Amino acid sequence: MSKVLILAEHDGSALNASTAKCVSCAADMGSDSIDIAVLAAQTDGIAAEAAALTGVTQVLSVERPENAAPLAAVIAPQLVALAADYDYVLAPSTTFGKDVLPRAAALAGVPQVSDIMEVAGPRRFKRPIYAGNAIITVSVPEGSKIFATVRIASSRAAPAANEAAPITAADINASLPAHTRFVGLQAGGGDRPDLQTARRVVSGGRALGSSDNFDLIYGLADKLAAGVGASRAAVDAGYVPNDMQVGQTGKIIAPDLYLAFGISGAIQHLTGIKDAGTIVAVNKDPDAPIFEVADIGLVGDLFEVIPEIERALGG
Amino acid sequence: MKILVCLKRVVDYNVRIRVKPDASGVVTDGVKMSINPFDEIALEEALRIREAGDAQEVIALSIGDADCQQQLRTGLAMGADRAILVGTDTAIEPLTAARAILEIIKREEPGLVILGKQAIDDDCNQTGQMLAALWDRPQATFASKLQLAGDKATITREVDAGLEQIEVDLPAVITTDLRLNEPRYVKLPDIMKAKKKPLESLSLGELGVTETLGLQIEDYASPPERAKGIMVGDVTELLSTLRDKDLIG
Ligand SMILES: Cc1cc2nc3c(=O)[nH]c(=O)nc-3n(C[C@H](O)[C@H](O)[C@H](O)COP(=O)(O)OP(=O)(O)OC[C@H]3O[C@@H](n4cnc5c(N)ncnc54)[C@H](O)[C@@H]3O)c2cc1C
Numbered sequence: 239m240s241k242v243l244i245l246a247e248h249d250g251s252a253l254n255a256s257t258a259k260c261v262s263c264a265a266d267m268g269s270d271s272i273d274i275a276v277l278a279a280q281t282d283g284i285a286a287e288a289a290a291l292t293g294v295t296q297v298l299s300v301e302r303p304e305n306a307a308p309l310a311a312v313i314a315p316q317l318v319a320l321a322a323d324y325d326y327v328l329a330p331s332t333t334f335g336k337d338v339l340p341r342a343a344a345l346a347g348v349p350q351v352s353d354i355m356e357v358a359g360p361r362r363f364k365r366p367i368y369a370g371n372a373i374i375t376v377s378v379p380e381g382s383k384i385f386a387t388v389r390i391a392s393s394r395a396a397p398a399a400n401e402a403a404p405i406t407a408a409d410i411n412a413s414l415p416a417h418t419r420f421v422g423l424q425a426g427g428g429d430r431p432d433l434q435t436a437r438r439v440v441s442g443g444r445a446l447g448s449s450d451n452f453d454l455i456y457g458l459a460d461k462l463a464a465g466v467g468a469s470r471a472a473v474d475a476g477y478v479p480n481d482m483q484v485g486q487t488g489k490i491i492a493p494d495l496y497l498a499f500g501i502s503g504a505i506q507h508l509t510g511i512k513d514a515g516t517i518v519a520v521n522k523d524p525d526a527p528i529f530e531v532a533d534i535g536l537v538g539d540l541f542e543v544i545p546e547i548e549r550a551l552g553g
Numbered sequence: 554m555k556i557l558v559c560l561k562r563v564v565d566y567n568v569r570i571r572v573k574p575d576a577s578g579v580v581t582d583g584v585k586m587s588i589n590p591f592d593e594i595a596l597e598e599a600l601r602i603r604e605a606g607d608a609q610e611v612i613a614l615s616i617g618d619a620d621c622q623q624q625l626r627t628g629l630a631m632g633a634d635r636a637i638l639v640g641t642d643t644a645i646e647p648l649t650a651a652r653a654i655l656e657i658i659k660r661e662e663p664g665l666v667i668l669g670k671q672a673i674d675d676d677c678n679q680t681g682q683m684l685a686a687l688w689d690r691p692q693a694t695f696a697s698k699l700q701l702a703g704d705k706a707t708i709t710r711e712v713d714a715g716l717e718q719i720e721v722d723l724p725a726v727i728t729t730d731l732r733l734n735e736p737r738y739v740k741l742p743d744i745m746k747a748k749k750k751p752l753e754s755l756s757l758g759e760l761g762v763t764e765t766l767g768l769q770i771e772d773y774a775s776p777p778e779r780a781k782g783i784m785v786g787d788v789t790e791l792l793s794t795l796r797d798k799d800l801i802g
Contacts, residue, residue, distance in 0.1 A: 333713045336694070337682065337695070340679035344684075349648045352679060377769045419719060424718075480697065487730070536784070
């Protein structure tokens with residue numbers, strides 16, 4: 239019998255799509271049961287979404303006012319208390335999961351496997367290192383609990399089930415610290431498709447030159463119903479907010495179509511798009527490294543190419 | 554207040570990583586080694602806090618073999634007051650590193666511990682969080698802004714949803730993101746001065762920390778290569794190729 243517990247990610251009212259990806263990773267582990275823990279101030283809507291995913295055995299709901307904000311110091315001790323009877327504890331490799339899970343693993347006294355990209359066998363996993371320039375297979379000896387984060391760009395999302403799993407209120411006896419307090423969240427992205435789940439992504443780099451010029455990228459993205467990404471250079475220069483950064487230290491994404499305009503293709507950026515279906519690169523430098531990974535490359539000035547694409551797409 | 558900063562020695566970020574033919578690791582012979590870029594940012598932040606008068610001493614800590622002295626010397630040249638090397642010849646896991654750092658914390662009692670959010674070699678992104686758990690103190694990961702006020706700190710964190718602000722009581726663990734600051738360049742006279750600054754060496758064993766590995770690395774592989782792409786001559790050709798692949802309407 240192997241039992242998996244997944245820490246749900248949510249924004250206080252809706253389940254994040256990364257949770258469904260953890261469920262499919264758990265299914266790959268050949269586990270006997272997959273439970274999802276929802277820790278929130280109000281769990282009902284989130285727990286119902288989690289219960290509706292194929293493969294889920296049970297949803298554990300922990301409703302406490304302290305869980306209103308995703309503070310690792312508050313969530314980790316509760317997760318560890320819940321994890322007592324489980325063999326695997328999973329969280330998505332998003333900033334939320336990366337923040338909470340190592341804290342929980344250390345409280346439980348076990349190491350963590352970060353960024354599982356493939357389940358290679360029972361207790362064997364593949365994960366990227368060196369910005370994805372090498373892949374290692376790690377194994378965890380029998381007898382120890384496994385804490386792991388799941389690289390969401392590598393997993394498919396578990397679909398909706400015909401029948402919902404039961405939701406159980408879990409009572410946990412964990413004392414929660416008051417030394418960490420949530421102040422606020424300044425959300426970056428508007429109402430464009432979420433970068434991490436969008437089927438198409440249009441991305442801009444340093445070459446855009448200003449935040450006004452980035453309107454070109456937004457305009458094309460809207461035409462294609464695409465999410466918007468950026469290189470670190472574009473974020474550092476203040477053209478766009480940080481949550482748009484794609485790459486080793488930004489978001490790892492796997493859209494069907496990725497269009498990169500004025501991005502040179504540094505390895506740290508490429509790490510973020512290796513799983514994209516088709517990569518299109520437009521760059522005025524024919525020797526730009528991005529052309530080595532692009533499926534379709536076009537040498538040209540983005541300030542001419544983008545308006546031309548828009549005209550050709552019409553409407 | 555003292556600030557403890559952790560510096561990991563890693564393959565420089567500009568090096569093209571190659572996996573050894575026998576799958577036992579990546580090639581590191583003759584390869585340029587540097588301070589993990591995120592840790593350099595951690596040190597820069599600590600120095601700025603000291604320069605603003607909010608800390609008296611900045612201690613640089615590295616765990617690894619004797620070669621890590623190079624990175625500690627660079628840290629001293631940047632401005633750290635003294636350095637500690639915890640020696641070990643085997644590669645250690647983040648949990649072991651956190652246990653070792655905790656032992657140093659017990660001796661030094663810093664008000665802040667600043668580390669990079671991840672090391673660019675193993676990309677684990679765990680050590681700071683694990684340390685905060687073992688120390689039973691607050692953690693503020695992925696920091697892009699840090700403001701101190703008495704025995705509290707307010708941190709802006711780069712999260713997937715945007716920028717989050719949290720307030721923590723000190724002592725606390727901070728892990729850095731790239732936009733926290735831009736590290737200073739080391740000047741030649743500082744390199745000379747750094748040679749005279751104290752660098753203490755001790756071993757993991759002396760700290761009472763064992764090197765047991767919880768995870769076994771079985772092999773290293775190169776990532777799958779993407780199929781060779783095509784170049785198109787103009788926008789018309791680009792769009793018709795995308796339509797053929799059914800990627801746009
Ligand atoms: C530890 C670390 C982590 C990092 N993490 C990330 C990360 O997560 N994501 C990331 O993106 N980067 C990351 N970087 C930075 C990375 O190394 C590069 O510096 C960055 O990706 C460069 O961004 P860019 O391609 O926009 O800019 P540049 O490298 O300056 O490239 C601009 C490109 O635009 C082209 N160009 C200029 N004008 C035009 C025009 N009119 N039309 C068409 N093309 C034009 C140029 O030919 C050039 O190729 C990281 C670096 C470090 C050290």
